[in-house]
Amino acid sequence: MNLPLLRFSLLLTTALVLAVAVPLSPGQEVESGYGPLPVFEFHSGFWVNLHQFLYHEARLRESTPEAKAAAANASGPTLKQNPVPLSAAEQKTWEQAIAYYRANYAGKDPQINIDLILLKNQLGDFEDCDELLGRKKKACDAGLPGNIGIILEAAAPVYRARWWANQDRANRRWVARVAPLIREQGVGLSQRLADIYQSTWPKAKIRVEVSAYASSAGAFTTLDPLRVTISSTEPRNQAPDSLEVLFHEASHGIAVPVEDAITRECRQRDKPIPRDLWHAVVYYTTSEVLRPVMQEAAPDSLLGDAIVPRQANMSPMPADLREKFTQRGWEEYIRLLNIYWQPYLDGKVNFEDAIAHLVSAV
Ligand SMILES: [Zn+2]
Numbered sequence: 001m002n003l004p005l006l007r008f009s010l011l012l013t014t015a016l017v018l019a020v021a022v023p024l025s026p027g028q029e030v031e032s033g034y035g036p037l038p039v040f041e042f043h044s045g046f047w048v049n050l051h052q053f054l055y056h057e058a059r060l061r062e063s064t065p066e067a068k069a070a071a072a073n074a075s076g077p078t079l080k081q082n083p084v085p086l087s088a089a090e091q092k093t094w095e096q097a098i099a100y101y102r103a104n105y106a107g108k109d110p111q112i113n114i115d116l117i118l119l120k121n122q123l124g125d126f127e128d129c130d131e132l133l134g135r136k137k138k139a140c141d142a143g144l145p146g147n148i149g150i151i152l153e154a155a156a157p158v159y160r161a162r163w164w165a166n167q168d169r170a171n172r173r174w175v176a177r178v179a180p181l182i183r184e185q186g187v188g189l190s191q192r193l194a195d196i197y198q199s200t201w202p203k204a205k206i207r208v209e210v211s212a213y214a215s216s217a218g219a220f221t222t223l224d225p226l227r228v229t230i231s232s233t234e235p236r237n238q239a240p241d242s243l244e245v246l247f248h249e250a251s252h253g254i255a256v257p258v259e260d261a262i263t264r265e266c267r268q269r270d271k272p273i274p275r276d277l278w279h280a281v282v283y284y285t286t287s288e289v290l291r292p293v294m295q296e297a298a299p300d301s302l303l304g305d306a307i308v309p310r311q312a313n314m315s316p317m318p319a320d321l322r323e324k325f326t327q328r329g330w331e332e333y334i335r336l337l338n339i340y341w342q343p344y345l346d347g348k349v350n351f352e353d354a355i356a357h358l359v360s361a362v
Contacts, residue, residue, distance in 0.1 A: 040250075
């Protein structure tokens with residue numbers, strides 16, 4: 001489905017679902033340890049975490065032995081394995097839930113599949129409810145499709161007893177680590193990025209579902225409403241890189257004018273639209289904007305060795321970003337962004353010219 005159409009159908013379907021089931025309250029933000037934060041609001045919701053964990057486990061069962069081993073090692077044993085094995089009854093319930101996820105969701109992408117997007121949003125909205133079917137409290141009927149409400153309610157006691165405390169703790173620890181960076185830099189960075197993308201940052205804070213497991217990419221963003229889901233246990237998401245991941249993800253919703261301008265320029269030139277060019281622009285821009293600001297403002301203890309001082313690394317593109325581009329087969333974009341997009345970031349050309357030059361060179 002193309003993006004405008006997907007956005008429209010998302011809006012429509014979200015409106016329909018919300019008309020049926022309205023949550024008790026928007027849920028509780030995670031207490032950051034640094035007071036209220038600007039720009040983002042972080043949630044460690046029980047149902048979203050259970051859902052993403054089951055999705056992760058279901059995908060693991062579908063994958064090759066090598067991928068399984070890599071995924072099992074990625075997040076450390078304490079969050080997944082139990083010191084005490086599940087009882088026979090617990091095992092049966094848990095396996096039924098995983099089987100349901102394998103049959104219904106494991107093959108779908110949580111960033112673009114509408115069933116997964118709506119389910120994740122709905123579970124986030126009902127995070128304050130201890131049920132989803134409204135048997136005890138009518139307001140806690142989440143109105144979920146198929147049998148997913150029954151499956152999640154059945155799996156909930158097993159998850160709560162065995163995994164939830166550790167995963168919730170990991171989520172809260174992750175928020176506490178990124179909080180000082182958000183408090184110091186959040187507003188300035190959001191304004192700078194919105195300016196670059198010729199856009200406006202949303203007035204309301206962007207909801208971030210912090211979850212032990214997210215997607216194979218470690219984080220993903222869904223639109224209308226703009227929400228970020230990020231894995232607290234993913235090595236690529238740890239502070240200070242967490243700040244870049246958050247702003248990259250949020251930019252999926254903010255950088256729409258870039259995507260539109262690329263499309264427009266391509267149509268004018270009768271060229272095929274390079275579908276991932278806007279995403280390369282977002283990767284490049286987030287890295288360029290965040291790096292110097294963090295070096296100036298973040299305490300040394302937070303930066304650690306993860307960032308090479310800019311003076312020692314004056315190359316236009318840092319090594320970690322270059323690697324991301326190479327992995328995606330975007331080597332040519334490195335050259336083009338350096339030539340045509342960097343001057344715009346430096347204030348030497350305007351937005352329209354930068355995009356026009358970029359598109360004509362692709
Ligand atoms: Zn992205």
